[in-house]
Amino acid sequence: MAAGEVVVVGGTSGLGLRLAQTFAGRGTKVLITGRDAARTEQVASEIGGDTRAAALDLAEPAGIGDALADVGEVAHVVLAAIERDSNSVREFDLAGALRLATLKLVGYTEVLHALCERMHDDSSVLLFGGLAKDRPYPGSTTVTSVNGAVTTMVRTFAIELAPVRVNAIHPGIVGDTPYWEGNDAMLDAVKARTPTGRLVKTEDVVGASLFLLENPAVNGVNLPLDGGWIMM
Ligand SMILES: NC(=O)c1ccc[n+]([C@@H]2O[C@H](COP(=O)([O-])OP(=O)(O)OC[C@H]3O[C@@H](n4cnc5c(N)ncnc54)[C@H](OP(=O)(O)O)[C@@H]3O)[C@@H](O)[C@H]2O)c1
Secondary structure (H helix, E strand, O other), rough: OOOOOEEEEOOOOOHHHHHHHHHHOOOOOOOEEEEOHHHHHHHHHHHOOOOOEOOOOOOOHHHHHHHOOOOOEHHHHHOEEEEOOOOHHHHHHHHHHHHHHHHHHHHHHHHHHHHHHHEEEEEEEEEEEHHOOHHHHOOOOOHHHHHHHHHHHHHHHHHHHHEEEEEEEOOOOOOOOOHOOOOOHHHHHHHHHHOOOOOHHHHHHHHHHHHHHHHHOOOOOOOEEEEOOOHH
8 A cells, every 4th residue: 555645536426435435444544525615524524534525626726736735645646526517519508618627627637736746656646537538428528528638638647747657447337326326217228238237336446446546557547447338
């Protein structure tokens, strides 16, 4: 285990929350972030162990450095936050597009800018993209664009932050995440189109994330995690 704290940006819900719980359960010091201070504190106390909270909005990146000012040595940074945006070229919502593009492109980068001097040779970074980059759907224009950009961000970060390792995970649809709750028709359709005959689960994403964060030879990788859905 690399020395220092694990910072999970977007750690109040879904995949980020489960990763924060996993590290906290191992006795690791964890910092989770969300947008609202009281809610993030509440989630951190529910996670328990040595978990603390910071509030920041990645779509307002000027405040990120101050929000992370008291972080010490950093073992791993997980960038899992998403503010979903339903958008198309024909009916383009400029405000939503600007927030999501800022969040993933500028916000993710600013977090690493703020923390890079506190990382060390064994530190690593994990970005979350998604397979909307390869399989667009109606309304995915901004999501597809930013998740496509994650693939290139990984490469430039891995070079610029070396020897810190930087990887990304690109899930398909993770069936047991809060976002998909109650959307059974969609989940059934994805399952039917997945060669493994099962939906990707949060625990699958956690296993792959730990591999990307902790294996010292894995660097500059964009890992799809979809049970083969993208091939069908
Ligand atoms: N779930 C899936 O099926 C799936 C599929 C493909 C890719 N992904 C990717 O996996 C990652 C995690 O997805 P998820 O479904 O687990 O997410 P989620 O449950 O929707 O959680 C999103 C997290 O992002 C935080 N957040 C939202 N807007 C933010 C902002 N403006 N600034 C900072 N933090 C913000 C939220 O915190 P607060 O609400 O507390 O502020 C929350 O912790 C995302 O990057 C997503 O694109 C997920």
